[in-house]
Amino acid sequence: MSSETIVTPGRRLGLVEEHDAGPGTYVRGGMIYSSILGTKRITAPETSEKPVIQVDRKSPLAIPTIGSEVLCRVIRMNPRAATVAIMMVGSTPCQEDFAGTIRHQDIRSTEKDLVQMVNSFRPGDVVRAEVISLGDQRSYFLATTKNEHGVVFAQSTAGNTMIPVSWEEMQDPKTKAVEKLRVAKQGRIPQHVAFIMDGNRRYARKRHRIASSGHVSGFYRLANVLEWCNDLGIQNVSVFAFAINNFSRSPEEVSALMSLAKEKLRELADKSSLVKQHGVRIIIAGNRDLLPGDVREAAEFAEEKTQHNRGMRLNICFPYSATDEISAAIRKVTEDVRKGVLSENDIDEQAIESRLQIPGPPLDILVRTSGQIRFSNYMLWQSAKLAYIRFVDVFWPDFSFFHMFCILISWQLAYKSIKQRS
Structure with a gap:
């Protein structure tokens, strides 16, 4: 059971003593406030827990029109056509159900008589296509005749995510099996993606578990996400593992988080397939002087163990805050001026940026x-430039490959306008 009303950003919603803060809200001074324009919703607890206040954003409707580029999933097929469910119009997710049809003659622009549906699509494939007609009363007519249109995501018969090897074939990277499909020309791949892994505690609370179990679930989801990023060809990933202000949480929770970090840092560096098979390099970014000695040793072990690896670079921000990072960079600049390494005339944006804790190329996407809807003092310097910001309304342990994939497609569609602002 729930109650709803329209609220604006900054609107006071309730007391933290009486409610839990949900999506679309923030907490300050013991009060819960709205962070977005939307509908306030109070959901009654299923047990003795406090009700949850959240604000649901009012999203613009995404309606396909002729010429729209859409992302769709193949539902079923016959020898003459594929029936699809349209999921996104441009970079906007659909709030309603729209059906589409990709007819046999609309798959390729040439040699149409040679097209075989079974070698073009399969149920479950995700396809990028163009709306060419409003169709009939049941569905839109779509086409994949352009090079950039076709299958963009597919799983092999073994259940693994496949990668394109040509315009008509995809390969399972694990089994090496090749399968025929109408493959879209691969879009640009971001160089640097960062994640604020939020929602572990609420994930656990929703399942009536202790908070530490949510953090364990969050670690296993991180392992999945790193595998996806590696498969997609993303070379730099930054994750917000522990904020400096998280030390203000209960001693029991902080102790559990430190124990988990100590265990998982060693496990990640010493046993994970990411390091052993793919050569991932681990970098600990943050103020490690704040860490307990045994946890700091585990962090140093992870860095030393992987320092010569040449695969994807993983920046684990732990413990970290952007203001601490920027302050430390300014202190380094001041110290270098004092030592004569840097002159006062050389103090500029680049001088500070080169001394930040998080290395790597410019940030492309922040999730x-x-x-x-907030940054939580994470990568503020890096996000201030041309980063594409996406807020996803799922808890971190529930974050899926499909969420990741949709974010990547949205970034590719927005890339041209992002570059025009640079």
Whole structure:
């Protein structure tokens, strides 16, 4: 059971003593406030827990029109056509159900008589296509005749995510099996993606578990996400593992998080397939002087163990805050001027940027889960440039490959306008 009303950003919603803060809200001074324009919703607890206040964003409707580029999933097929469910119009997810049809004659622009549906699509494939007609009363007519249109995501018969090897074939990277499909020309791949892994505690609370179990679930989801990023060809990934202000949480929770970090850092560096098979390099970014000695040793072990690897670079921000990072960079600049390494005339944006804790190329995409619309003092310097920001309304342990894939497609569609602003 729930109650709803329209609220604006900054609207006071309730007391933290009486409610839990949900997506679309923030907490300050013991009060819960709205962080977005939307519908306030109070959901009654299923047990003795406090009701949850959240604000649902009012999203613009995404309606396909002729010429729209859409992302769709193949539902069923016959020898003459594929029936699809349209999921996104441009970079906007659909709030309603729209059906589409890709007819045999609309798959390729040439040699149409040679097209075989079975070698073009399969149920479950995700396809990028163009709306060419409003169709009949049941569905839109779509086409994949352009090079950039076709299958963009497919799983092999073994259940693994496949990668394109040509315009008509995809390969399972694990089994090496090749399968025929109408493959879209691969879009640009971001160089650097960052994640604010939010929602572990609420994930656990929703399942009536202790908070530490949510963090364990979050670690296993991180392992999945890193595998996806590696398969997609993303070379630099940054993750917000622990904020400096998280030390203010209960001693029991902080202790559990430190124990988990110590265990998982060693496990990640010493046993994970990411390091052993793919050569991932681990970098710990943050103020490690704040860490307990045994946890700091585990962090140093992970860095030393992987320092010569040449695969994807994983920046684990732990413990970290952007203001601490920027302050430390300014202190380094001041110290270098004092030592004569840097002159006062050389102090500029690049001088500070080169001394930040998080290395790597410029940030392309920043993802925050749990529906909260805020940065939580994470990568503020890096996000201020041309980063593409996506807030996803799922808890971190529920973040899926499909969420990741849709974010990547949205970034590719928005890339041209992003570059025009640079």
